[in-house]
Amino acid sequence: MPDATNVRPSRLLYATLGGGQARVLLCDTTAMAHEARRIHRASRVCTAAMGRVISAVAMMGAQLKGEKESVTLSLRGDGPAGAVVAVSRRGTVKITIDDPAVELPPRPDGKLDVGGAIGRAGRLAVVRDLGFGEPYVGQVSLVSGEVAEDVAMYYTASEQIPTLCALGVLERQGEDDWRVAASGGLLVQAMPGCGEELLSALELRSQLFTTLSATLEQETLEDILAQSFRGLQPDILQNIPLTLACDCSRARIARALITLGEEELADMRAQQHGAQVHCHFCGTGYDFTAEDLTALMAQAAPGPEKGREEGQS
Ligand SMILES: [Zn+2]
Helix, strand or coil: CCCHHHCCCCEEEEEEECCCCEEEEEEECHHHHHHHHHHHCCCHHHHHHHHHHHHHHHHHHCCCCCCCCEEEEEEEECCCCCCEEEEEECCEEEEEECCCCCCCCCCCCCCCCHHHHHCCCEEEEEEEECCCCCCEEEEEECCCCCCHHHHHHHHHHHCCCCEEEEEEEEEEECCCCEEEEEEEEEEEEECCCCCHHHHHHHHHHHHHHHHHHHHHHHCCHHHHHHHHCCCCCCEEEEEEECEECCCCCHHHHHHHHHCCCHHHHHHHHHHHCEEEEECCCCCCEEEEEHHHHHHHHHHCCCCCCCCCCHHHC
């Protein structure tokens, strides 16, 4: 068993550059990626995919204001691993992937083939729920399925925010299994009125971001920030602890069952005399007896109905 206790706690730094001309989010999600791998019994490539998405959604979640706000990031590509869906509130993330067992050979450059697992054709969607009213939904086509490029494209095309994004997961062979040695992400965004000088300085440094995961294994977030943005006035405003945590409950799973519709619930009752439903995000099982299903059927629509967003279940 890999010892998770010696993995440094996941956290995120929120900083500004050039006296507020740009913002920087830098996170270490090593412990979270390790935990996601354990929960989903994920392959190496699916662990890398989840680690990247965890970092991306955590950085989106860190920009939320209120307790009730959440952001859902989903990548639905044509690759064998299927959809990856992650939800973040400030400081917490939950994640699921359709087929976590899918493994692919590494790319010619030795990197894990995350784009191959997710797929290069498909959609990236961001749903921002403020806890009231209609959620805000933005979508773009996938660029490469490698996640970082797709997230940068989302911000640039859908939100008109010039964005640099780097995401990295490093796995190493441990005594008896692979382990996540480092996982993290970096998001640099120009604020309105950001000067050309700072923009071009950032473009030049974007080369540095390609080795993020290896750097994370060796150095603290504070050191990486200070070194990567030397001369650009990096100023840390917040240090936010991050955890992989699920907010599922029996009531929430029951609501998801109701959206299946009366017919489907009747089938479950007839064939299995009940249902055991596992949360897609954390694996917790919830038992529903035949009587429970009868009660849910009374609240369900006669036919199948598409539920609201995945953030719900
Ligand atoms: Zn759960």
